[in-house]
Amino acid sequence: MKKRNMIAGIFYVVLVIFAVYLLFPVIWLVITSFKPRGEIYVPALPSKWVMDSYQELLTTFSFGTYFMNSVIVAGITTLLVCLIAIPAAYGFANYSFPGSGRVFSACTFLRMFPFITLLIPLYIYISRLELMNTKTALVIANTTFNLPMSMWIMEACFSGMPGELIEAASIDGSSRMHTFLRIILPISTPSIATTVILTFMNAWNEFMFAFISSTSESAKVITVGMTMLTQEKGVRWDLMTAAGSLYIIPMLIIVILFQKSIVRGMTIGAVKG
C-alpha cells in the first residue's frame, strides 16, 4: 500500500510540473501586462500592479477596433458556416443523390490542402473583386477554410442517427424540411455546438490571410493588430502583453465553459475504435 502511494505521489509531482510548464508562459503574459512600463524586462513580479499598458493600448492604438473586427469576422463566419454546412451535411448523410458519396469525400479531402496553395488564388480573387481591406474578404476566406471541417463533423453526427427516426417522422406526415428543422436539429445541438466553437476559434486565430489582405485600420483584425505592435519602429512589449491577455481571455472563457464540445470536436473521427 505504501509503495502504491509513493508511485501515485510521483505521478502527481510530474503532472504538476507539466501543468506549470504548459501554463506558465500564459501566466507570465498576464503578469507582465500589469507591470509599470519600466519593469517590463525585470524577471520578477511587478512592484505594483498597474493598468497603464491597457490604458495606452485602448486609447492610443485602435485596439478596440481590431477587437471588434475580430468579433464581427469570427461571428459572421460562424453563422455562415452553420447555414451552409449543416443542411449540406444532412443532405449528404441522409438523402444520397447520384454522386453524393464522391462529392462528399472530395469535400473532406479539401481539409488537408495547405492553405498557402489556396492563399494565392484567393488573394487574386479578392483583389479582382475589389474586396481588399474589407471584413467581407475575411469572412469569405474564413468560411472557405472552415466549411470542409464543419461538414465533416456534422455529417458524422447525422449519419450516426437511426434512420428510423426520419422514417417515423415522415410516416407521421412531417415534411422533409420540417423533420430536419423540428426533429433532427434539436437533438443535434452537441455537434452544432462543436462546429460553432471550432469555427469561431479558427476564425478568431486566423492570421495568414488577414495579414496579406488587410492593410487599412478599418479591416485589421486582432491577430494582425498584435503583430504590428512588435514590428513598427519601436517594439512595444508592454502593449503586446496587454493585447495578448485581452486576446486570450475570450478563448479561455470558451475553453472552460465548453471543454466538452471542444474535446468532442477535436477527437471526432480520431477515436473511432
Add this chain to the structure above:
Amino acid sequence: MSKNYVSKKERKDRQFGFLMALPAMIFLACLFVFPIIYSFGASFTNYRLVGNKGIDFVGFKNYLAAFRDPNFYNSLKVTVIITVGSLAVEFFFAFVIAALITNVKRGQGIFKTIYLIPMMVSPTVAGLLFRFMLNDDFGLMNAILKNTGIISSNIPWLTNEKMAIVSIIYVDSWLTIPFIFLLLYTGLASVSEDVVESGRIDGANRFQIFWRIQIPIIKPTVLVALLIRFMDVFRIYDSIYVLTKGGPGKATESLSVLIYRMNWNKYNVGYAAALSYIMLIIMIAVSLIIQRVSADKEDSGRRRRRVGGN
C-alpha cells in the same frame, strides 16, 4: 445506376438531398476547387503580380527550377527537421502525460483543463509571447537559467541558426502537446473498464495492463493523431513568421515561409504556385505512407478494418 425503377418518394428524397447540399457545393466549387485549379494552372506560367504584363505558358519550367533552387532544398531541410523534431517531442511528452493522468485517481479533470490551455493560444500570439520570453538580452528564459546557475552566458535562442530551429520546435510543441495529449487521453479513457478488469483478474499489474492492453488498443488513435499533426506541422507558418521571419538568414525558412516570400516579396506567382504543389505532393505521399503503415499494423495485429478513410 443499376436500378432503373426509382419510386416517386426516392426521387423526391434525392432532390431534397441535392438541394440541401447545393449551397455548400457551389461555395466550395467557387472558392476552393476553382482557386486550386487556378493556382495549378498558374504553376505552369510565368505569371507575376508585379512586373511583366504578359502571361506565358512555360510548361514544367517552374517545377524544374525548384529542383535547382538552393532555397527550395534549404526550406525542405528546415521543414523536415521541424516536422520530425516537433512530432518526436510532442508525442513523447503527450504520451507521458496521458499515461500518468489515466493512472491517477483524483484531479484528472483539473489537470485536463490546465493542459488544454495552450491549445487555445493562437500560433501568432504564442510566437509573440515566446519572442518576448526567449529574447537574448532580457528574455525570462535566460534570466531563469542564469539565476539557477544552469548557464553562465545568455543563450541566443532566436539569433543563432541552430538555436532558432530548436526554439521553433519548442514553441510548436508547447502549442500542440495539448492536442495530442487529448487524443491519447480520450483513446485511453475509451478502453472499456471490462478489458482492464479482466487483465487485472488474470494477474497483470498496472504497468502490464498499460503496455500490453491499453496501448495496443489505442494504436489506431496514435496513427490518426500522427497523420493530423504531420499535415499541420509540415505547413507551419504563423509561429515561424512571428518568431523569426525565417531567419537568422534562412535558417528557419520553412516551405510555407519560402512560398510566402516568393509570392509576396518576389511577386513570382507561378513559381510560388509550383512550390505549393510540390509541397502538396510530398504531404499526400507521406500521409499515404503513414496510412499504409497503420493499415498493415492493424491487419496483422488485431484483425480490425477501418471503414473508409479520411
